[in-house]
Amino acid sequence: MTDQLALFETAPPDPPDPVAAQLAAVHAEAAQLARDLPPTVRFGTSSWSFPGWKGLVYGSRRSQTALSREGLREYARHPLLSIVGVDRSYYAPIPVDDLRAYAAQLPDGFECCFKAPAAVMAQRLGPPSQSTPNPDFLSVDRLIDDLLAPCALACYERTGPIILEMAPVAAAHRLPPEALLERLEAFLSALPREFRYAVELRDARLLTPAYRALLQRTAVAHTYNYWSAMPMPVRQAEVVPPDDHSFGIVRLLLRPGTFYEAQRERFSPFDALVEPDDEMRRDVVSVVQQFAQRGRTTYVLVNNKAEGSSPLTVMALARALADVTAADRTSAKT
Numbered sequence: 391m392t393d394q395l396a397l398f399e400t401a402p403p404d405p406p407d408p409v410a411a412q413l414a415a416v417h418a419e420a421a422q423l424a425r426d427l428p429p430t431v432r433f434g435t436s437s438w439s440f441p442g443w444k445g446l447v448y449g450s451r452r453s454q455t456a457l458s459r460e461g462l463r464e465y466a467r468h469p470l471l472s473i474v475g476v477d478r479s480y481y482a483p484i485p486v487d488d489l490r491a492y493a494a495q496l497p498d499g500f501e502c503c504f505k506a507p508a509a510v511m512a513q514r515l516g517p518p519s520q521s522t523p524n525p526d527f528l529s530v531d532r533l534i535d536d537l538l539a540p541c542a543l544a545c546y547e548r549t550g551p552i553i554l555e556m557a558p559v560a561a562a563h564r565l566p567p568e569a570l571l572e573r574l575e576a577f578l579s580a581l582p583r584e585f586r587y588a589v590e591l592r593d594a595r596l597l598t599p600a601y602r603a604l605l606q607r608t609a610v611a612h613t614y615n616y617w618s619a620m621p622m623p624v625r626q627a628e629v630v631p632p633d634d635h636s637f638g639i640v641r642l643l644l645r646p647g648t649f650y651e652a653q654r655e656r657f658s659p660f661d662a663l664v665e666p667d668d669e670m671r672r673d674v675v676s677v678v679q680q681f682a683q684r685g686r687t688t689y690v691l692v693n694n695k696a697e698g699s700s701p702l703t704v705m706a707l708a709r710a711l712a713d714v715t716a717a718d719r720t721s722a723k724t
Contacts, residue, residue, distance in 0.1 A: 412445040420469040420705065426712035428682035433708065434473035434503070435700035436643070436693040438465045442659030446701040447471070463495040470704055473501045473550055475641075475691040480505040480555070483536045489544035501550030503639070503689060507536045512557040513565070521563065528577040538582060550689060551586040551639055553613060554578075558592040567595050571604055578608035588613045588639045594620055602630045611635040614677050616642040616670050616696060618649060623673040627680065638681035638688035640674055642696040642703065653695040664698030666706070675711050682715075 439458035444451045447468055448461065465471055476492075478484055492502065510533045514521035526532040541549045556574075559565075565573075574589070581587060589605065590613035591597055597620075605612055612630040614623040623640060632638055644653060645667055657664050674690065681688040690707065692700040 409445045410449055413447075413449050416446060416701075416705075417467070417469055420708070423705070423708040423712050424469045426715060427708060428678075428711075428715060430682050430685060430687045431678055431690065431711065432472045432501070432687060433470050433690050433692070433704045434475060435471065435704065436475040436641070436691055437477050438462060438474055440660050440694065440700075442661040442699075443701055444661075446661065446699065459491070460495070462492055466496050466500055468701070470708055471701075472499065473503060473689055473691065475553070475693075476502050476504045479537055480508050480511075483507065484540065486540050486544045489540055493545035493548045496548055500548060501689075502545065502548050503550040503553055503691060504537060504541065505553045505555055506533055508557060509536060511555055513559050513570075514563055518560050521560070528573055530577060530580045534582065538585060542584065546584075549585065551588045551611065551637065553590055553639070553641070554587055554610075555590040555613075556592055556596070558619070564593070567598070568600070571596065571600055575604045575608060578604070578610045581608075581610075586637065587611065590615050590641060591620060592617065597621065597626060597629050599629070602634065605630065606634055609636075611637060611639060614638070614640045616640075616644070616646075616673075618644045618646060620646065622646070622669065623677050627677050632677065632680040632684070632686070635681075635686070637686055638677065640677060640688065640690045642670065642674070642690070642692045644693070644695050645670070648695075650695060657694055657698040660694040660699045662698055663702045663706070666697050670696070671707055671710050674707055675714055678711060679714065679718075 438447075438461050439454045441451050441454055441457065448457070448464055452461070462474065465474065476484075496502075509524070509526055510529055511527075512524050513527050515524045516522055537552070564570075578587070578589075588611040591601075602612075612626070612635065614626050616623060620626070644650060645665065678688050678690065690704075692703045692707075694700050697703045
């Protein structure tokens with residue numbers, strides 16, 4: 391009889407999956423924060439293929455290669471992640487088939503912010519000690535061939551602002567600011583207007599009223615960045631006010647005075663906030679608020695090297711912005 395009863399016994403339930411539970415809790419909080427934020431604010435990260443984001447963005451650990459190819463679909467399920475920075479385009483052209491594969495994984499309204507290629511944006515090529523002038527520096531034709539035409543063909547509806555990062559140059563090879571801004575204006579003026587663009591400076595000498603006027607004349611935005619050798623975002627907003635732009639873009643990369651390789655070594659595997667920066671967060675909230683009050687979309691892109699983990703920085707920024715937004719709403723009612 392005991393043997394017969396054993397036939398009808400049910401198997402014990404599978405133990406709960408702690409990663410799934412962690413991710414469900416993240417999504418629940420993120421969904422509430424998304425409801426509390428101004429509708430014009432869009433968060434995302436610089437790239438997405440980080441196995442250390444298990445439990446923060448992804449439900450299981452997968453290789454960097456697998457995430458690079460297929461991770462966007464799950465990334466886009468995160469309630470606060472409605473954009474993504476595509477840094478791959480900076481290093482080499484992305485095949486059209488890969489762009490189509492990215493677009494196929496993404497929901498309507500999701501946007502990719504591509505970095506313009508170094509082949510166009512770098513004044514010099516090669517290692518600093520052996521660099522040579524780049525013949526395609528600020529070439530509109532090269533930008534069209536390497537990035538804009540493939541995006542138009544494969545993922546136009548998913549293409550957000552194109553980030554025009556002005557790569558830093560060794561002091562010995564720097565053009566005078568006036569000469570560089572003159573070349574930049576000619577480049578910006580000739581860009582196809584089917585896309586939106588935002589210049590990102592890496593040389594604080596260029597952050598001047600003349601640069602602001604150039605952006606106004608060419609209807610191109612400024613990228614308010616957090617980077618090694620640039621002033622903080624609020625200081626940048628004093629020179630180039632948000633009022634100048636039809637949209638805003640903020641990129642959080644490196645704490646001023648730090649360097650990419652060192653931060654990558656310190657922060658890997660990017661699953662924790664190693665070095666939170668309250669000043670940076672206040673700056674971001676201030677700049678985003680200025681755009682939100684004007685009803686303009688703001689793109690906030692976060693790199694792991696900013697604080698240690700892009701998804702956790704996004705959550706922290708969303709909490710801070712939600713608190714300020716709630717306070718503003720309460721004040722408006724009284």
